[in-house]
Every structure is written in structure tokens, then in C-alpha cells.
Amino acid sequence: MSRNLLRLALSNLRSRRTRSWLTILGVLIGVAAVTALISIGTGIQRAVLSQFEDIGYDIILIVPEGTGAAAGRLGGRLGQSGQTDGGSFSPEGIGQPGGTAAAEQLRDRLAAISSRAAVDVGVLLDDVPTLTEAGALGTQVASVRGASVTGYLRVTTPTQQFLDGFSSVLNGFAIAYGRSFIDLESNEAVLGSRAAERLGASVGSSIDVSGEAFEVVGILESSGANAARDADEGPSGQGLTREISSSGGMATAAFRGLSNTDDAVFVAGERAETLWPSAQSIDVTFARVESGVSVSETLDSIRVSLATQGASGNPVSIQQVADQIQGTLGMVESVLASIAAVALLVGGVGLMNTMYTAVLERRREIGTLKSIGATDGQVLVLFLIDSGLMGFIGGAIGLAIGAALSMLATRVLGPALGVAGFSPVFEVGLVAAVLGFSLVLGALSGSLPALRAARMNPVEALAEE
Amino acid sequence: MFELRDVHKIYRMGEVEVHALRGVDLEIAGDGMTAVSGQSGSGKSTLLHLIGCLDKPTAGEIRFEGERLSALSSRERALFRSSKIGFVFQKFNLIPGLTAEANVALPLLLRGVTPRVANEQAQTALAIVSLEERSDHRPAKLSGGEQQRVAIARALVGAPAALLADEPTGNLDTQTGRQIMGILCSLVEDGKTVVVVTHDIGIADSADQRVILRDGRIVEETGCVERSER
Numbered sequence: 001m002s003r004n005l006l007r008l009a010l011s012n013l014r015s016r017r018t019r020s021w022l023t024i025l026g027v028l029i030g031v032a033a034v035t036a037l038i039s040i041g042t043g044i045q046r047a048v049l050s051q052f053e054d055i056g057y058d059i060i061l062i063v064p065e066g067t068g069a070a071a072g073r074l075g076g077r078l079g080q081s082g083q084t085d086g087g088s089f090s091p092e093g094i095g096q097p098g099g100t101a102a103a104e105q106l107r108d109r110l111a112a113i114s115s116r117a118a119v120d121v122g123v124l125l126d127d128v129p130t131l132t133e134a135g136a137l138g139t140q141v142a143s144v145r146g147a148s149v150t151g152y153l154r155v156t157t158p159t160q161q162f163l164d165g166f167s168s169v170l171n172g173f174a175i176a177y178g179r180s181f182i183d184l185e186s187n188e189a190v191l192g193s194r195a196a197e198r199l200g201a202s203v204g205s206s207i208d209v210s211g212e213a214f215e216v217v218g219i220l221e222s223s224g225a226n227a228a229r230d231a232d233e234g235p236s237g238q239g240l241t242r243e244i245s246s247s248g249g250m251a252t253a254a255f256r257g258l259s260n261t262d263d264a265v266f267v268a269g270e271r272a273e274t275l276w277p278s279a280q281s282i283d284v285t286f287a288r289v290e291s292g293v294s295v296s297e298t299l300d301s302i303r304v305s306l307a308t309q310g311a312s313g314n315p316v317s318i319q320q321v322a323d324q325i326q327g328t329l330g331m332v333e334s335v336l337a338s339i340a341a342v343a344l345l346v347g348g349v350g351l352m353n354t355m356y357t358a359v360l361e362r363r364r365e366i367g368t369l370k371s372i373g374a375t376d377g378q379v380l381v382l383f384l385i386d387s388g389l390m391g392f393i394g395g396a397i398g399l400a401i402g403a404a405l406s407m408l409a410t411r412v413l414g415p416a417l418g419v420a421g422f423s424p425v426f427e428v429g430l431v432a433a434v435l436g437f438s439l440v441l442g443a444l445s446g447s448l449p450a451l452r453a454a455r456m457n458p459v460e461a462l463a464e465e
Numbered sequence: 466m467f468e469l470r471d472v473h474k475i476y477r478m479g480e481v482e483v484h485a486l487r488g489v490d491l492e493i494a495g496d497g498m499t500a501v502s503g504q505s506g507s508g509k510s511t512l513l514h515l516i517g518c519l520d521k522p523t524a525g526e527i528r529f530e531g532e533r534l535s536a537l538s539s540r541e542r543a544l545f546r547s548s549k550i551g552f553v554f555q556k557f558n559l560i561p562g563l564t565a566e567a568n569v570a571l572p573l574l575l576r577g578v579t580p581r582v583a584n585e586q587a588q589t590a591l592a593i594v595s596l597e598e599r600s601d602h603r604p605a606k607l608s609g610g611e612q613q614r615v616a617i618a619r620a621l622v623g624a625p626a627a628l629l630a631d632e633p634t635g636n637l638d639t640q641t642g643r644q645i646m647g648i649l650c651s652l653v654e655d656g657k658t659v660v661v662v663t664h665d666i667g668i669a670d671s672a673d674q675r676v677i678l679r680d681g682r683i684v685e686e687t688g689c690v691e692r693s694e695r
Contacts, residue, residue, distance in 0.1 A: 007580070008563075008571070015562030368558040371519060372572040372619065373547025375540050459520045462554070 005378065009385040016358070020390060023354040027394025027438060028401065030344030035402025035434055037340050039424035040409060041333030045326055047422035052322040055168045060131075060299065061321070062119055062285040062306070062313040119285045119311045121161065127305035130293040135162030137169070138272060140281035144265055145208040146199030153195065155209060156261075157281065159269035160184060166286040171220075171261050178203035178218035181268040187275075189214035190266040193222040209265060212275055220261050285313070295319065344437075347394065348445040355387050355449035359456075366453050367461030376454040383450030384443050391442015392435065399434050466495040466627065466658055467516045472525035474511050474681075485511040487681040488525070493674065495626070498649065498659045499688075500672035507678040509662040510631055516660065517550045517629045518542040530626075547576055551620025555632035557612040559604040559619075565591065565611075566600035569619045576623070590618035594648055610641035617648055627658040634665060646671075 013020045121134045138157035143150070158170065163180070167173040173180065173190075181188050189209065191201055196219045201207050205216050272281075289298050295317045302315040359366070366379060374382075406424035474486040485508045493499050493516070501509045514520045515527055518534055521542075527534045529549065537545060546552075559568045569587035574580065591597045594614035604612055613633060620628050630649065634642030646668055649659050653673075661668065669675050674688035 008560075008574075011560075011562040011567070364556075364558060365560055368554075368560065369571075369575070370543065371517070371546060371552045371554075371558070372575065373543055373623070374575050375543040377540075378575060457520075459514050462519075462558070 005382050024390050024394040026347035026350035028398040030347040031395045031398025032402035033340035033343050036406040037336045039406045042425040043422045045329050057319045058289045059318045060287045060315050062315045065312050118283050128301040130290045130298045131287045132290050133165040134287040136283050136285045137162050138281040138283045142210045154264045156264045156266050157269040157272035174221040175218045176221040184268045184270040187214040188217045190218040192262040192264045194262040348441045351445040355446040359449045359453045363461045366456050367458045370458035380450045380454035383453050387446020388439050388443040392439045395435050395438020467493040468528040470526045472522045475523045495658045497673035498653045499674040500669040501662045501676045502669045503678035508681040513629050513662050518545045549626045551625035551628045553616050553620050553630035553633045555635040557616045564601050565615045569622050572623045590622040594618045609637050630661040
């Protein structure tokens with residue numbers, strides 16, 4: 001019986017092809033928007049969380065107080081290009097007046113931060129026995145001169161302790177060409193892939209950092225960190241971290257900046273300490289918590305140690321940073337999905353309107369169906385199938401278009417918009433929910449018109465001219 | 466077959482009441498043609514709708530082979546229409562999106578008959594009205610006479626006890642109308658019960674039983690007793 005009603009409903013859809021497709025289009029647009037936004041949002045969350053998983057949730061960062069925005073800029077615009085207002089890295093951009101002014105401003109801010117007492121890693125490990133290892137990573141803005149260009153760049157100064165225990169923070173510090181630091185007493189530099197390209201430097205060539213000549217001993221593999229960083233900084237997460245004012249927010253900004261290795265110049269921390277003892281640098285300390293030990297208790301112990309040392313800093317666990325980013329991204333995703341859901345709701349209203357019109361137009365047909373033996377229930381089901389089908393078809397096509405759009409957005413438009421480096425995620429739950437919701441939306445939108453059709457008096461319906 | 470006792474039907478349109486039938490007593494015997502005629506607004510179609518269970522009387526009683534139709538629920542009336550009655554309308558009332566065969570098969574499909582069986586029986590019904598070769602045409606591609614023949618096939622397909630035709634020739638030219646009446650008469654000869662509402666005096670005169678209505682009352686009734694005796 002239901003199959004027969006389904007056939008009849010299909011024939012109704014076919015006989016009103018244009019209107020049916022226009023109605024389906026309304027549902028389709030809403031579903032496509034919801035699908036694309038949710039899959040992209042989930043993809044961004046997964047990409048960000050996978051970065052944290054690579055580093056490990058047993059790590060605690062100690063970031064100097066007041067670092068937030070400055071650290072974000074270190075990893076972001078300035079670290080990327082040395083220009084004033086972002087844009088692509090170009091040799092021509094380095095050393096331009098605007099870039100210089102921006103760098104000078106940032107250096108002034110760093111001066112205030114770095115003037116505070118730094119963390120003594122040795123004392124920290126002694127004070128907090130639940131820490132298995134610790135290492136510091138400094139970051140400063142310095143004047144860098146390559147073969148043909150000069151400008152301000154981010155100079156990152158990892159200590160050997162840091163590289164031994166926490167290289168995952170720097171995307172594994174994977175060397176593509178040359179080698180890592182060997183002699184911590186000599187002027188050796190390792191360049192990020194894009195920094196090397198833009199400076200026109202290769203292994204064996206010489207660059208000048210803050211007036212000191214350095215030999216380029218290695219060039220890192222391209223990390224893809226740009227994409228992950230940009231995903232945070234791009235349209236979907238624009239300024240997210242700047243909105244976060246807590247210590248976790250500072251850590252987030254600092255962490256995000258450090259994970260961009262492609263645009264940085266690396267000098268061994270030990271050498272940097274010797275060459276630039278009073279440099280205006282942000283030193284972030286990384287520490288690993290012993291397995292099975294309470295991270296929150298360790299954080300308390302670190303705070304006590306910092307107070308004892310008279311050091312400036314806020315200890316934050318990677319888990320806290322990840323939770324914060326995930327929470328913020330989740331909130332943004334929910335807001336966007338809600339906006340898309342409004343489009344879906346409008347599609348549902350359109351569907352209801354179409355069904356009401358159909359009931360009015362098909363009064364005689366309803367009367368005929370009743371005269372040949374259709375029960376009220378069958379008429380109701382017929383119209384529900386009709387609207388449910390339109391919802392389902394709209395949902396299925398919308399799902400496919402939403403998937404295509406999210407692929408297109410991430411693969412083609414993503415790099416241009418700064419949201420590349422991740423894939424949209426289509427979970428079975430999302431697909432099932434979208435299809436199920438479309439079917440229910442269709443049926444619900446059609447329920448009142450269907451009820452009206454079912455209750456129609458056959459004699460009055462047949463009298464319709 | 467049908468017994469009507471003091472049947473009244475009042476339509477209420479806001480505060481206005483229209484008495485379509487006023488105390489109608491009537492017996493319609495089976496196996497023959499009954500013609501119901503009268504002027505417009507005399508209550509002919511209302512009478513047909515009531516005995517076809519499309520509507521309920523405001524007062525009085527209608528029985529079909531002893532069963533009280535006025536006591537049936539909405540669902541039971543639908544099942545009654547599905548199994549006992551075949552309707553033929555003046556405006557054919559075919560579903561435009563369906564082919565002739567699908568239109569004819571529809572009552573069976575609503576009963577839950579499988580599509581294969583329903584289509585086979587639809588072909589048989591279309592053969593009775595000589596339209597089996599037009600079975601895959603949609604109504605828009607058929608002439609008025611052909612559409613009415615499809616409507617008759619649809620009314621016949623469920624093997625109903627009675628065929629109720631409301632002005633079946635009203636939208637057709639004289640010659641086509643005669644063809645349609647010829648089909649209905651041949652059905653009567655095959656033992657079907659046909660109740661036809663008509664303005665056409667010729668059709669009314671040729672019926673076994675003739676009922677004339679005026680202002681909701683039967684003013685003349687002939688033929689029922691003779692047919693019962695026959």
C-alpha cells in the first residue's frame with residue numbers, strides 16, 4: 001500500500017516538476033550550507049587537535065606574562081613576512097619602511113616583557129619533581145640580511161634541551177637539507193623553508209642576524225604549519241586568540257606562533273644567550289609531566305616554584321590550550337551552523353507553502369481519491385510522502401553539494417582565504433542526521449497541509465471548479 | 466439494493482441553511498438502471514453522494530442491502546466506496562499525472578492490491594470500454610469521450626455492486642454521449658446496477674426506474690415495482 005502511495009506521490013512530483021524543483025532548491029540550499037559549515041568546522045577542529053596530539057597532552061608551557069598579542073604577532077604577521085599588514089612574504093617586502101615601523105613597535109613591547117625575570121629550567125626541575133624534562137625556547141625579532149634582501153624576521157632560539165625533548169613543538173625540527181646544530185658555540189643557523197627561499201639562502205651560504213654573520217647549516221622541511229596557523233588566523237578563526245585574555249589565551253597565541261617554522265630563522269639558544277644576553281626576547285619554557293601524575297597539581301607546584309624564583313610566567317597545560325581552542329572553534333561552528341539552519345528553516349517554510357498551494361490546487365483530485373475509496377489516512381500519508389520526498393531529495397542533493405562546496409573551499413579557495421591544511425570531515429552521523437532531518441523537515445512542513453487535505457469533505461472537494 | 470427512509474440533507478453555509486433533500490423515501494432495486502432527473506438544485510447529485518457514501522444525511526436512514534450506511538464511520542464509508550461503489554463524474558475526474566491504465570488501477574492500489582495484479586485488471590477494464598490501446602496515454606492526450614470511458618473503466622475495475630454516474634454525458638457531444646450511455650446500458654445488460662443522474666429526458670425514459678426530484682422532494686417515481694417483479 002505504502003509503495004503504491006509512494007508511486008502516486010512520485011507521479012505528483014513529476015507532474016509539477018518546476019514547482020517541485022524550486023521547492024527542493026529551497027531545502028537544498030539550507031542543507032548544503034549546514035553540511036559545508038559543519039564539515040569544515042569539524043575539519044578545522046580535528047586539524048588543530050591533531051597538532052596538539054602530536055605534541056602531547058603531558059606538556060606544560062610557561063609563558064611570560066603579557067605575552068598574548070605580542071606572541072601572536074610573532075607567529076603571525078611579522079613572523080610570516082616582516083611586513084606591516086600581512087600579505088604574502090616577498091623579498092621586496094622585507095625592509096620596507098612600513099615593515100620596519102611595525103617591527104620597531106613590536107620590539108618595544110617585547111622589551112617590557114623580556115625585562116622580567118626568566119624561568120631557570122634547572123631550578124624548576126629541582127622544585128617540581130613530577131616534571132621529567134624541561135627546555136626553553138626564545139623568540140625575538142631581529143634584523144636579518146640575506147643575499148639580496150634585508151628586514152626584520154622572527155628569530156627562534158631553541159636550547160639543545162628543548163630540541164631533545166620538545167622538537168615536536170617545532171614540527172619535529174625535521175631537516176630537509178643540511179643538518180641541525182652541532183657546535184653550540186659557533187654561529188650556525190637553520191632556516192625555515194620559506195625563510196630560506198625568500199632570503200635566497202641555501203645550505204652553506206651566509207646570512208647576517210643582528211649584525212652577526214651566521215652560516216646556514218640546515219633548512220627545515222616545509223611544515224604545513226602555515227596552513228594550520230592560517231586556519232586559526234583566517235576567516236573562520238580570525239582574531240580568535242586575540243579575544244582570549246586569560247593565561248591560556250597567551251599560551252595559545254604563543255604556541256600558535258611557535259608552531260610556524262616555515263618563516264623563522266633558528267639559532268641555537270645557547271649561542272643566542274652568548275651573543276645577545278640582553279636581547280628583547282620572549283622565552284617560553286616547556287616542561288613534560290611524569291606519566292600518571294596530576295597535571296593540575298603539577299601546575300600548582302610550578303606556580304610555587306616561579307614565585308620562589310621571582311620569575312614571571314603563567315603555567316598552562318597543552319590540554320587547557322586545546323580545550324580552549326576547541327571550545328572557541330566549537331562556539332564559532334555552532335553560530336555559523338545556526339545561521340545556516342535559518343536558511344534550512346526558510347526552505348521548510350517554502351515547502352509548507354508549496355504543499356498548501358498543492359492542497360488547494362488538488363482539491364478535486366483529493367475528492368476523486370476519496371470517491372474511489374481512499375481513506376483520510378491514505379490521503380494524509382500521500383501528502384506527507386509528497387513533502388517528505390521533496391525534503392529528502394533536497395537533503396540528499398544538498399548534502400552532495402555541501403560536500404563539494406566544502407572540498408572546493410578547502411582545496412581551491414582555502415589557500416587564498418588562508419584556511420588550507422585540513423580536510424572537511426563527513427561523519428556517518430552528519431550524513432544520517434542531515435538526511436533524516438531533511439526527511440522530517442519535509443514531512444513536518446507538509447503535515448498541516450496534509451491534515452487539511454485528509455479532512456477535506458469529498459463532496460466539497462469534488463464541487464471545486 | 467438501496468433504501469432511503471425520510472432522508473434529509475441540509476447544507477449550512479454560515480447562517481444560511483440550504484435544504485437539498487427534504488424527506489426522501491426511495492428504493493433502488495439492483496440489476497438495472499435508475500435515472501434520477503430534475504432541475505438544477507433539485508438535489509439529484511446530493512442523492513447520489515448520499516447513496517455513494519460520499520456524504521452523510523442530516524436526518525433519516527440509508528441502507529445498502531440492509532446495512533445502515535448512515536451509521537458508518539469515515540473509514541468504513543471509505544471502505545464501502547472502495548468495495549461497493551464505482552463513481553463516474555461529469556468532468557471525468559482523472560488524475561492528470563497518471564496514464565489511463567494507472568488511473569484505472571488506482572482504486573485497486575488504494576485497496577492494497579499489488580501493482581502487477583492491479584495493472585492486469587486495469588487492462589481488462591479498459592478492454593470493456595475498448596480503450597486498451599490507449600492505456601499508456603495521460604488524460605490530456607485523450608478526447609472527452611475517451612476520458613469518460615477511462616472513468617467508467619476505473620469505476621468498474623473493483624467489481625462494484627453499483628455504478629453511480631453523475632451527468633456522465635454532460636460534458637460530451639450528443640454522439641459521444643450516446644456511446645457512453647451505450648456502454649452503461651451494456652453494463653446493465655451484464656447485470657450491473659447503474660444509477661445515473663441526468664438532465665437528458667431520453668436517458669431518463671430509457672431507464673428501468675425513473676426518479677424525478679424537485680426542490681429536494683421526489684415528485685415522480687416510476688419503474689421500481691415492475692423491475693422488482695421482473
